[in-house]
Amino acid sequence: MDNGQILERAKSFLYKNARLLDRRRYEYFFEQGSKEAVIEALRAYQNPDGGFGNALEPDIRCPHSQPVPTEMALAIMDEVDGFDPHVLDGIIRYLRKITLQDGGIPFVFRSAGDYPHAPWWAAEQDDQPSINPTGHIIGLLYKQNVRTDFYREEWFSKNAAYIWRVFEQEKPSGYHDGIQWITFLQHTPEQEKASAYWPVIDEWLLLPGTIERDPEAKGYVHKVLDWAPARGSYANKFISDADLHTHLQALVSQQQEDGGWPINWPPVSPGGEAEWRGWVTVQRLKTLKSYGMI
Incomplete structure (x- = not known):
């Protein structure tokens, strides 16, 4: 092909x-679409309280912010x-x-349980x-520079302090924890402090099984291109x-007959699966583009 x-x-x-959101993302990355069109589609998911x-x-079907x-x-x-x-x-x-x-911020609120959801939510x-x-979240808020006054607010300082406490007391546990560590450490202004924790990340990434090296591995694993998209x-x-x-x-070989890429976890519903596959397909195309494959 x-x-x-x-x-x-x-x-x-x-x-x-x-x-529509993922079609707009596709258009932005592959058809000179505008970032404004992506943001406009994203706005539909924001609630009056400011959360999303x-x-x-797609596995959290409740309307409430989470x-x-x-x-x-x-x-x-x-x-x-x-x-x-304004979204910020x-x-x-x-x-x-x-x-x-x-x-600290919770993983999920109980209100998610009032609507269809994956069992881990x-x-x-x-x-x-x-x-x-x-x-x-805190790492990305450090990364952007559109709004910065809130860095001095108590809620933000509390979250940063919580993250440093976790780093002091725990090790990463799985892919989803790992990307939290990496994003925060990359963007915190306290880079001298961060330098003490990069060896922890590096040692963990080198452990067998952290980065799944088998491209045909089944189940909910995170492979080379999940870690390095x-x-x-x-x-x-x-x-x-x-x-x-x-x-x-x-x-490339995992692109399915219908043109999309699969997910590797059980979906909540056919609609939820279609939504996730749309998201994942754009992610896979971005990866192939980054490495010069398309």
């Missing part, structure tokens, strides 16, 4: 199945280099409200802090050229 066919088949899949819900994270969909909104603005000040203002307002007394209490998504990803230095080549070839 030539490179043009990969893109054309994926485009057909996206226009048949994907959300409404199944922006931490991880809010994290995803920040990540989407970051990927198009378009931190919108709402997110800051929401985070100010949900930051816990001793710092369940909580028995609303006051349990989690590095996931606190580290990524683009040239310049932090984990690239732990991945050989041979492994990279093997996984890129495997990624």
